Amino acid sequence: MPHRPSTAAEEAPPPAASAAGPRSRRLTIRARLTLTYAGLVTGSGAVLITLVYLYMRRFQVAVPGESAGMDGGEESIYLRVTLMSEFLNRMLAISLGALVLLALLSGAVGWAVAGRMLAPLSTMNEAAKQAASGDLSRRLALEGPRDEIRDLADTYDRMLDSLESSLSTYRRFAANASHELRTPLATAQTMIDVTLADPAASVQQLRSLAQRLRETNRANVETVDALLDLAEAQSGDIYREDVDLGEVVSAVLARLAPEADARGVTPPDPPDVLVVVEGDPVLLRQAVSNLLRNAVRHNVPGGGIELALTRTGGRARLRVSNDGSHVPAERLESLREPFVRGAGRGRTRGAGHGLGLAIVSAVAAAHHGVLELSANPGGGLTAVLDLPVHAGEAER
Template identity: 45%
Template sequence: MRLTPRALLSRMPFRARLAAAISLLFLLTGIALLSFVVLLARYGTDQQVQGLSVRYGDTVSSPATRFEPMRSARPDRTSADRGDFAMIQKIDQTVQAVQDTALRQMVLWSAVGLLVTASLAGLLGWWLAGRALRPVASMTAAARRISEQNLHQRLALTGPDDELHRLADTFDTMLDRLEKAFESQRRFVANASHELKTPLAAQRTTLQVGLADPLPENLVGVREDLLTTNREAEQLINALLLLARSDRGPDEIESVDLAETAQLVIAELAPQASENGVRIDLSADTPLAVLGDPVLLRHLLANLIRNAIQYNHPGGWVSVRLDAPTVTVTNTGPHVPADRIPDLFEPFRRLDADRTATAGHGLGLPIAASIAEAHHATLTGQPGAEGGLALTLRFP
């Protein structure tokens, strides 16, 4: 694609554009000044030449005669007149040559000096632009450091009350509102979850005691359905609590051996895998120790492996591979379109009816992604070669 000057200029960094503008402005101003000086020099030289007086060597006592433009020779002039006329013509040509040479030299060296000075002005403009944009650079670096986990940080720009200072204050005010909104959301989720766990526990106890055996045959199924519903509601609340905790970030930072953690998680989920007819394979070629919260990291691996077991088919398999600095969990199962994978990392989002099991709430992968982000890791997914998903967890 052919780039126009406007498009090329728009791709230049702001600092380069500012320096180029300063250099171009200096160059245009210098050209205008140089043209003005040349015109005045030409005009002034013409005026001075017209006022020159010429003295002849053989007429010392005679008064000086004013220089006049060359006129055509007359046939009745004497030889002295013709000599004087030739001398005047020679002086006129000499003065004109000196004038032209002086103007050419002045224009040449002035142009060279103007280009050199314009280049120096461009370099000086680049330096001044960097000095002027230094607060913007510090604001950009601070904004990159600020995330959901450290919204308490502020730019706190110092200096005079100018446009940059007001911009920084506006950004800090926006961060204040964002921090309050996030804290309010987290407190609501945590408080609501805690408040709901108590009545659910009381409800489960009432069901177990009030509907204890022996029961009429028609009430046994009702009791089991109520207990199942109660258990699912409690699991949902626990998942919401875990999501709220993962959003706050790690509470404790220590070195965690993910290979050992994966072995513990697989042992814990082995009954579920056996019930679903799924085989789990663990491969850890190299030790993988990361800094983070051991409880959150255990939940992270558990959610990934549990998701791979739950959305699988009888006779399928789950592969857990640790290869520093990545953890890859691959499973068989229903085909997952690539364009629908981002939806699986959203809370309460499921792919379709095949992935809508009664034991799931659509929070497993969102919680895993939130914990990964809190540990500065990335969690991505892609369709598996034999169906299912290939989830890749990459630590920094």
């Protein structure tokens, strides 16, 4: 008889799920803790009962008895006899009954204790579900002894604080970036519409339109480049090499000298000190450039700039202070945020894109440093870029 070839369906093994059946649901942590606690108590009791029972079976005791003497009189003597099996069986039954009660009691106590200990985890689970749905406002604020669960709850609250702050910063950044990019585009659209609506527009008008569109496009390119610099600084993954901070400051001052002269601002003298830090030379140059450019652009005609570069206690400190309008103390921290300008949200020609100090702060953080801001009593701003010096320089 010819052999019929088997089909692929016949050769394939049955699905693992059908062979194994539906996956059983795992016990909860509370149930497992309860079973563990009750099992330990019951097991310890069973071992103790077994040891006592075996010991009593082999142990002989002296019991009072009677014996007939040679003269027919009676005298009390102690006979050594083994314990009767009825007594042992009764003792074993009573012990097993007590063990069952002990197991039930330990299970109830374990269930209650485990529930009380794990109650914060249930609250944390509900808060995590609420956070997953987009609401980050709920906090555990767990009270009680300082144990592992309390530490976990506090860490969870700090994580939510950080997430909420980051999300709020991201939303502000997205809104401000959209505004900064939309405004010049809308302006360009208006200029184009006005020119096209004039059928008698001259070549000179068209050239003027092209020039203004070029200026608008240049501003947009600068904003996008600044956003890329900010993203690179915030990434944390930066290239590192030895950088002479004094040389960087001198090069930036030379490049900004024409703009300072045009604005009537007296630039500071280049620093005459060797301060070597370890970091990304491009990002550090961008940070120094932003600090000094802000000091020039946010100054008053005839104003000056004070600059000091020092090395103290393993730290390099670049201090830049300028003359200018008064900066309220409550606005200092907001100056670190993207698209926030010292003179408000308005954008004026040559005032920058509002990302300067945000980039400096991000560069400082990427190099394990900090940007310190303080308002001058007579007007203007003092910014201090604090960075760790190179390890070899710190030992000097």
